[in-house]
Amino acid sequence: MTPVLRSSHRKAGFDTVFHGLLLICSLLVLAMLGGLILLMATGGWQAFARFGLSFFTKASWNPVRDVYGVLAPLLGTLVSTLIAMLIAVPMAFGTAFWLTYIASGRFSSIVGTTIQLLAAVPSIIFGMWGFQTIVPFIARDVQPFLNHHFRHVPGLGPIVSGPPVGTGLVTSGIVLAVMVAPFITAVMVDVFGAVPPMLRESAYGLGATRWEMMRKIVVPWSRNGMIGAIVLGMGRALGETMAVTFIIGNVTTVGWSLFAPRSTVASLIALQFPESPEGSIRLSSLMALGFILMLLSCVSLVLARCLRGKRQ
Amino acid sequence: MTASVTPASSSGAGRTGSDSGRWRPGRKAMRRQMLDYVATGVSIAAGSVLLLVLVSILWTLLSRGLAGLSWATVTHRMGPPGSGGGLANAIVGSLLQTGLALLMAAPVGLMCGIYLSEYGRKGNHFASVVRFVADMLMSAPSILIGLFIYQLLVVPFGHFSGFSGAVALAVLALPLIVRTTEDMLCLVPTAMREAGAALGAARWRVILFLCLRSARKGVTTGILLALARMGGETAPLLFTSLGNQTMSTDMTRPMASLPIAIYQYAGASYEDWVQLAWTGALLVTFGVLLINITVRLSSRH
Numbered sequence: 001m002t003p004v005l006r007s008s009h010r011k012a013g014f015d016t017v018f019h020g021l022l023l024i025c026s027l028l029v030l031a032m033l034g035g036l037i038l039l040m041a042t043g044g045w046q047a048f049a050r051f052g053l054s055f056f057t058k059a060s061w062n063p064v065r066d067v068y069g070v071l072a073p074l075l076g077t078l079v080s081t082l083i084a085m086l087i088a089v090p091m092a093f094g095t096a097f098w099l100t101y102i103a104s105g106r107f108s109s110i111v112g113t114t115i116q117l118l119a120a121v122p123s124i125i126f127g128m129w130g131f132q133t134i135v136p137f138i139a140r141d142v143q144p145f146l147n148h149h150f151r152h153v154p155g156l157g158p159i160v161s162g163p164p165v166g167t168g169l170v171t172s173g174i175v176l177a178v179m180v181a182p183f184i185t186a187v188m189v190d191v192f193g194a195v196p197p198m199l200r201e202s203a204y205g206l207g208a209t210r211w212e213m214m215r216k217i218v219v220p221w222s223r224n225g226m227i228g229a230i231v232l233g234m235g236r237a238l239g240e241t242m243a244v245t246f247i248i249g250n251v252t253t254v255g256w257s258l259f260a261p262r263s264t265v266a267s268l269i270a271l272q273f274p275e276s277p278e279g280s281i282r283l284s285s286l287m288a289l290g291f292i293l294m295l296l297s298c299v300s301l302v303l304a305r306c307l308r309g310k311r312q
Numbered sequence: 313m314t315a316s317v318t319p320a321s322s323s324g325a326g327r328t329g330s331d332s333g334r335w336r337p338g339r340k341a342m343r344r345q346m347l348d349y350v351a352t353g354v355s356i357a358a359g360s361v362l363l364l365v366l367v368s369i370l371w372t373l374l375s376r377g378l379a380g381l382s383w384a385t386v387t388h389r390m391g392p393p394g395s396g397g398g399l400a401n402a403i404v405g406s407l408l409q410t411g412l413a414l415l416m417a418a419p420v421g422l423m424c425g426i427y428l429s430e431y432g433r434k435g436n437h438f439a440s441v442v443r444f445v446a447d448m449l450m451s452a453p454s455i456l457i458g459l460f461i462y463q464l465l466v467v468p469f470g471h472f473s474g475f476s477g478a479v480a481l482a483v484l485a486l487p488l489i490v491r492t493t494e495d496m497l498c499l500v501p502t503a504m505r506e507a508g509a510a511l512g513a514a515r516w517r518v519i520l521f522l523c524l525r526s527a528r529k530g531v532t533t534g535i536l537l538a539l540a541r542m543g544g545e546t547a548p549l550l551f552t553s554l555g556n557q558t559m560s561t562d563m564t565r566p567m568a569s570l571p572i573a574i575y576q577y578a579g580a581s582y583e584d585w586v587q588l589a590w591t592g593a594l595l596v597t598f599g600v601l602l603i604n605i606t607v608r609l610s611s612r613h
Contacts, residue, residue, distance in 0.1 A: 033448055
């Protein structure tokens with residue numbers, strides 16, 4: 001009797017140790033996010049305290065006079081993400097529609113894998129590719145064309161004007177779009193695949209065409225999942241650094257033109273960091289920017305969670 | 313049974329004229345048909361654009377990068393322009409940092425994933441918080457992870473180091489490993505756990521030797537994909553391992569890495585540095601794609 005008891009004691013003992021070990025590792029994950037947010041907030045505190053509200057309303061980023069405002073990079077991030085989403089969402093939706101309902105099984109699995117590979121390409125490669133192909137295309141073909149034909153159209157003129165250098169919000173929007181589109185596509189394919197076949201067959205049985213089946217059955221059924229996918233893709237575009245740094249132009253100005261060089265939060269952090277000595281107000285401003293970016297990313301994730309959660 | 317059975321009656325299009333027997337689409341049916349064709353065409357075009365982008369990226373990489381690919385590139389260390397430098401120290405640095413990061417992230421990630429799947433099923437609020445935080449870490453911009461580790465490890469020690477670069481990469485990979493491990497363990501049938509428990513095995517033994525072993529393949533896939541993700545990541549290394557022109561295997565000193573070398577050289581005005589940047593980009597991309605293709609091919613069987 002005794003040995004059995006002793007061994008079961010030992011087992012129970014190790015089970016507790018094991019459980020504790022697992023708990024510690026889970027706590028470590030919690031501590032990481034906590035530390036991330038805390039260190040950003042404390043690092044950026046100096047800037048928040050010194051500039052107050054003008055930190056958000058001033059567009060100047062002036063290292064000479066040591067005055068910093070986040071309006072320019074913040075607008076750059078938001079507008080380039082918006083452009084990216086306007087391009088990426090229709091592209092991802094179309095691709096997912098093609099892969100799930102139009103293409104034949106074998107073909108769609110090959111194309112699906114290829115597009116997933118595109119999602120695995122490191123972001124710095126997208127930046128170099130954009131610099132090599134998209135920037136010259138915009139500078140040589142798109143900008144002269146737009147400048148020539150739309151310069152005097154009221155409302156449109158200021159948006160398309162600018163020196164034909166090719167870098168700017170539209171360029172980064174395009175590159176961000178092809179970067180996040182494969183990711184959104186992959187999630188959408190999963191969501192579309194989860195629609196019960198019986199619903200689709202009923203639609204066909206009633207004489208619906210493929211597009212009508214898509215629009216009236218699949219889209220309403222998977223709306224929340226699709227929105228979740230889009231918001232997650234948006235989170236990626238918001239925080240992207242390396243791809244954008246190559247092609248945004250990195251000028252901290254605010255203006256109407258979508259084709260003039262601008263900057264985004266992440267690219268500004270990456271570029272200004274090496275010139276910001278430790279403990280300076282400049283570094284603190286960068287940390288504050290990081291904190292704002294973290295908040296944006298958290299908000300987009302919570303949004304995705306809420307929208308997705310409603311279905312269950 | 314007296315109702316007409318022609319498709320026209322159900323799709324809302326009328327018969328045209330008196331030549332009954334042959335059905336012709338009405339205007340509405342034509343419009344619907346056209347709309348369907350247009351939608352199909354547009355979505356095929358959208359997919360083709362994505363495929364074209366991938367081809368264009370690969371083509372750009374190959375056409376710019378292959379020219380500089382030689383034995384000297386992978387054996388010589390980085391040097392001043394015109395001196396025939398290579399990328400050897402960057403490659404070594406990348407391997408060291410990614411390897412160390414994997415050694416740190418994999419055990420912690422596995423443990424956390426096990427906790428979530430085995431102890432954190434429904435009703436465990438702590439587990440759902442951990443799950444949410446892991447998702448949040450996964451979507452956190454990678455440059456912020458670099459800033460975080462800079463504050464945590466670089467500022468207190470006073471210098472950049474390869475070790476802090478590895479920690480930053482580990483933070484990046486951790487949530488990925490956690491979530492895939494959890495997903496894979498959840499696929500293991502409960503009957504397997506019950507069978508183990510019925511034979512008198514302790515819980516840790518059941519988890520490690522039954523569940524984890526049967527989910528081995530999926531878990532390895534997750535770790536490999538995390539490795540591929542780390543290999544191409546630049547932003548977190550900018551503020552942590554900084555980059556280094558000389559060959560260094562000392563983890564406490566600044567260390568070179570392939571993505572950083574690409575970043576530094578791509579914007580340079582020397583022709584041979586730009587060439588090295590493209591060659592490095594080719595190496596990184598094909599390394600990452602190779603891991604991905606291997607994982608996908610092996611998981612299909």
